[in-house]
Amino acid sequence: MVTGFNNFQPPPPVPPSPRKIKVATWNVNSIRARLPNVLDWLKEAQPDVVLLQELKCVDEAFPRLEIEELGYNVATHGQKTYNGVAILAKSALEDVEPRLPGGDDDEQARYIEATVFGKLRVTSIYLPNGNPLRTEKFTYKLAWMDRLYAHIKRGLADGEMRIYGGDFNVIPKDSDVFDPRAFRDDALLQPESRARFRALLHLGLTDAFRAFNALPHQYSYWDYQAGAWQKDHGLLIDFLLLSAKAADTLTNAGIDKGPRGKEKASDHTPVWCEVTV
DNA sequence: ATGCCAGGTAACACCTGA
Numbered sequence: 001m002v003t004g005f006n007n008f009q010p011p012p013p014v015p016p017s018p019r020k021i022k023v024a025t026w027n028v029n030s031i032r033a034r035l036p037n038v039l040d041w042l043k044e045a046q047p048d049v050v051l052l053q054e055l056k057c058v059d060e061a062f063p064r065l066e067i068e069e070l071g072y073n074v075a076t077h078g079q080k081t082y083n084g085v086a087i088l089a090k091s092a093l094e095d096v097e098p099r100l101p102g103g104d105d106d107e108q109a110r111y112i113e114a115t116v117f118g119k120l121r122v123t124s125i126y127l128p129n130g131n132p133l134r135t136e137k138f139t140y141k142l143a144w145m146d147r148l149y150a151h152i153k154r155g156l157a158d159g160e161m162r163i164y165g166g167d168f169n170v171i172p173k174d175s176d177v178f179d180p181r182a183f184r185d186d187a188l189l190q191p192e193s194r195a196r197f198r199a200l201l202h203l204g205l206t207d208a209f210r211a212f213n214a215l216p217h218q219y220s221y222w223d224y225q226a227g228a229w230q231k232d233h234g235l236l237i238d239f240l241l242l243s244a245k246a247a248d249t250l251t252n253a254g255i256d257k258g259p260r261g262k263e264k265a266s267d268h269t270p271v272w273c274e275v276t277v
Numbered sequence: 278a279t280g281c282c283a284g285g286t287a288a289c290a291c292c293t294g295a
Contacts (some may be wrong), residue, residue, distance in 0.1 A: 267282085
């Protein structure tokens with residue numbers, strides 16, 4: 001409506017415009033051995049949130065300063081020699097929770113979650129490998145997956161934006177491995193492991209990569225041995241699983257194979273997605 | 278059937294990984 005000269009009102013403060021952010025997961029196989037590769041990739045790929053696994057060091061030994069220098073806040077849950085997970089974010093990290101409930105005597109550092117960008121709950125998961133079969137390692141894997149299922153089911157009840165990312169150590173389908181026969185007796189391919197992974201998806205989670213890429217034989221891990229990388233003998237075992245509210249904003253996802261081809265590479269490569277917060 | 282390769286720890290061999 002046209003009004004007089006003196007009716008001008010300043011526009012209301014511009015609401016913080018929706019921000020598209022890149023979230024990635026990467027099993028680095030020792031953060032100290034991988035630090036140059038990780039720093040190079042952070043500068044190049046510019047992710048806003050990074051879920052790391054297999055730090056292989058205690059919290060005090062994590063190269064916090066070098067990563068903070070690139071503009072990230074850091075939350076770690078490490079332990080000596082094995083496992084260890086972290087969250088990096090170009091926002092505050094709120095309500096950091098370093099444990100998966102239900103394992104009172106579980107000393108393995110395989111889980112950390114935090115809220116980033118004030119509204120997105122992210123989790124870095126290093127799911128147990130479970131090999132060899134018919135040992136307590138496999139039963140531990142399945143029990144851990146049962147704990148994860150219960151925790152995610154509770155978490156999804158509030159309908160908020162959540163991303164559960166990490167190394168799930170499950171090959172969901174035969175076409176997610178170069179040769180399923182070679183893994184017939186491997187914990188990653190067992191029906192019990194696969195059923196539990198499917199059950200997570202059936203809670204209503206969206207596999208970010210698979211929302212954009214249905215091709216078979218797309219991998220996130222290649223063994224160091226037997227020229228697996230050169231022959232593209234890989235596995236798809238790293239995932240970003242999004243709650244419905246997060247998936248509603250999902251605009252892209254992919255696997256960044258660049259880091260796997262570098263000198264001193266991790267055996268895993270980053271999986272990423274873009275969401276809006 | 279086993280080692281292959283890589284990292285960590287500890288000690289110059291062994292464990293774990295997937």
